[in-house]
Amino acid sequence: MKLQPTLMQYLTLKKSLGFRFHAESQILGAFGKKMGKVDLGQVKPVAVRAFLDGDGRVTRNWSRKWEALRGFYRFALDRGLVSRTPLPARPPKVDFVFTPYIYSQKELQRLLQAITPEVTAGLSPQTVRALLLLLYGAGLRISEALKLEIADVDLQTSILTVRQSKFFKTRLVPIGPKLTQVLQNYSKPRPMRDVHRHFFCAEKGTPVSRSTIERVFGKLRLAANVKRTDGGRLQPWLHDLRHTAAVPRLVAWYRQGANVQLLLVQLSAYLGHVDIAATQKYLTFTPDLRAQASARFERHALGGAHE
16 A cells, blocks of 8 residues: 555544644655655655654654654554554654743844834734734734634733634633734724634735744844844744743742742643643743742742742
8 A cells, every 4th residue: 555645544534533633744744755655565664764864963853753653653553554663663862952032022122123014025014013912922822823713802801712722722811901902903904794714814815824924933033133142953933932921920920929839820721731830841941030930949948938
């Protein structure tokens, strides 16, 4: 049996069972394209390893590809389509630790100032500005922001309804008056009769795609001269706006002497994390935050301020 039709069968099955499988679809699609029009049993371990290795760096993406292929080959083995798997027994240890980028206020201002029709070609400057401010102001994932429909944005009560997010959860996200005004200004020139239309639209009226906004943001970042200087491997990207929304809030809570562990539970719910452990990772993201947490611990250990 040919590889590519088998990949399609697997993806169809998983999606019919309710799995989103967006990233896995991209990985398996790229795998099928790389292997070409071959029989499933003709895929060699050396070819699979070349696909996994990519540019040679062992990153989290190596493991993601391995996990996606492992699921596919389990499917093929269970159905007798192959007698063995060409995958390595296990992924190598990933030494690279992802460090998100926390934008400074000056960098955020430069990004907004760099929004021009030339930079945002394909999207209006108003769309890009409103979208970036939403990601920063509400800490949404980019996928959540792009999926918002007009009916999900209640500007009378300043509440967003984020439906079926990363962990298949729906949550209500309150927003502040300034962000509400930004979204009101963005929505005013547009007809809002069809409540099922996407809130963010491209110039042609079609929904904004993730690839388009990521391409535009890459140009915007260069125009604003926003780049890493801390030795981190990855340049700042859209998802870092979500991290930037969370970290300053934590720093402020520490400085105010607030009960951070209690507030972390609320922040976790606001961000749509599946558990508080995902939110606790923010505590190590910046030197300022680590310093505030360490100072709090020292005061507590020495019998100082009560938390």
